[in-house]
Amino acid sequence: MQIYQHIAILIKQAVDVELIEPGDQIYVRNQILHLLQLESFPESAIEAEDNSIPNSLEKVIGFAVEQGVIDDVFDDKEILAAKIMNCFVARPSEVNRIFNEKYAQSPEDATDYFYKLSKNSNYIQMNRIKKNIHYKADTEYGAMEITINLSKPEKDPEQIKRERTMKKDVHYPKCVLCIENEGYAGRTGYPARSNHRVIRVPLLGEYWYLQYSPYVYYNEHSILLAEEHRDMKIDKEAFGRLLAFVEKFPHYFIGSNADLPIVGGSILSHDHYQAGRYEFAMTNTKDSFTFALNGFGDVFAAVLKWPLSVIRLKSAHKDQLLDAASHVLNTWKNYSDEEVDIKAFSNETPHNTITPIARIRDGVYELDLVLRNNRTTDEHPLGIFHPHADVHHIKKENIGLIEVMGLAVLPARLKDELEEIKRFLLGKLANVNSYHQEWANHIKNTYGQQSDTTEADLIVQKELGAKFSRVLEDAGVFKQNKTGKEAFKRFIDTINHHHNRS
Template sequence: MNNCPGPTAPQKEITAYLNKIYEQGDLEPVMNELHLWSLDSEYINKDKLEKNSIREFYDLDYDLYFSYQINYARAGYQQKNKPALPEGAECLICRENASSPGKENLRIFDLKLKGVEEETDFFLQLTPFPLFPRHLVLINREHTPMNMGAESIAQSLSFIGMAPHYTLCSNSDLEWAGASILSHSHFQLLHKRRLPVMNASPLFEFDSEKGLKVEALRFPLPVIRLSSEKRTDLVREGSRIIDLWKKTAPGMRTVNMLIYREENNFICTLVLRDSQFRTPEDLQKYKSEGIGVVEAAGSWIFPPPSGYPEEELTQNSREIIKGFFKGIRVFDPLDIKGYDFLPYKRKENV
């Protein structure tokens, strides 16, 4: 659009500009403008983003391409002397961080999402260390904890209904089980990005009600994919599966989640996680932090090499990534007994 605010424009001016676009009824142009402004203002480091070279390898066992990158955009982010949190902020992603010292060029966009019963205030921002182009974060305006269940599914579907070209990825609500910032509810947003799990074929299908498809996937981790034209189907059955999985080992089990659209269907993909299953010790030199949703979905992110040559990772990426998958896998996805907690029977001859 014309008359885009300059790179030093204050939040008030950005808000007015983006609201004018949003009034035309489409959210994605708003997100595009916020992305372009963040590049203009150098909130996103273009050079570091371009250095994030994504490599792929094919795995015959799953008939899938998996990917990995060394994320230079994040290098230096965890600096020793970070500015203190601004007044009113309780964590690094609270709304009060916008335009604060150290984040002078951070701008946001406010919106509402429909939950199970009520609307909730959220806001959009770019991440300073993007994994991919147009990588945004959708954040609850209130400093409220992550919670995987009906409300988070409903809110995610509400967003995807407004931005169908995005994939929404959710880290979990349990430490060491695919979590990031546990204290503040948020989602990762990837533009036109198909993560490997989205291309996974079904191992088998479960009996479910008409219009709803429930499948276990051919993937290194146990994954359940639900698809339906009706959002209410996914909220009801997705939350049911999450609750049942959590009850099999209270305080240890939860899920990572992806929500996206394919033609007329909404898709809810649940990756089963357990905090007892972590990165093997011999692989921690490549990545010591927890394994989040993007990696559990098959697109691995490694920090710049420290203490080992980069060639060690690039030449052995297949074996290393398979080792990570094996370490965080709760059960063998090929074992039908692992899915006994589900309230469905396996379809025969499918």
């Protein structure tokens, strides 16, 4: 009988959060019965207690495994969970119709509706995201945010075995961002997307598609993807799309990963941006210094006080801002300054590009241009402007858009490893990883042995924030010292000089 109660609770919750209307209940119930290979539903009244949709869904999936409807394998459970939730979600055309209807009232109403839908349909994995460790750590650059990423589920041994033996050489959808994922059931080694919906957004003569990230790292963490499966590209047109997007959604920022390996994100094969309703440490950081841009009298320009090298351009005139940003990009793409290890090309291979971020603040357009370079050397085989070897014990992965703005996404291994460092700090028997030992010694030498657990916690958090600042400083092309500032000013002179000549 319990399964019928779980189904009833799930349906009641869906009505409560307005995922479905009361008139949809029998239809949805019958769809779910079929997916669970059940043929009838008892007539006796079932008391529906309160719970959350993800919890009820887990219980229903648990039943399906017990009854042998599906195997106890990660992908099979994901596929069935998405199919069950799809019973509650309207068709794409209807979701888009409601979104546009609400957009006519206000852009915020539209995104509120879609964010709520994406959470309630369990497309955004709220239960898993809750597992992440998240806090702010004060640094010289402001309050950096640290996330230890525990939301991605561990794959079970059977899942890993299946992926090795059963993973098909299928190229549909071409990648996890393609529009063909909408409603795709999934398969071994490819995510379940039955309950996935995207919003069509016209931008500069093309359609782009808005969705939320299934594992949001910040409020309303969204992805805007190109209709066509094509490589990431940072150019004037990309800047134009970013500004066109914030005109449509002025309560969101939007940014792009860089378009070169090492400095780009994990997916460079599909043109996409990331957006959301959130203020990062970088959003509110101070100017290091301001400067004039020749030929762009209506554009305010500043270098930010930030570990990465960022030029912030602001203007009420969108076209002039775009021309200025494009000029900075083109100058940077061809810029070398060997005194600070910057080379634009190795033979034909380009090294310089930009991570851009756009927003509208107080009615003024803003573009942050983060200068990036992906050159490698024997001394720094993973990248000169990439986390160096001495910070790999914290982060070895690429510095993508989210990290650039001051939110660290750190590997799950750190959860237990940091606990051992705390024990070490408290003078208890601790098993500190060899790659953390030097850091742990430094912390203990700086603060002394601790007796209070809370204090030890705060110390490790603060030191992790400082270490993350160091990670970002490694990725900055012009360092935060006298040499770096002088080199930055040489680049700015080049921007202005080139404009004079043209």
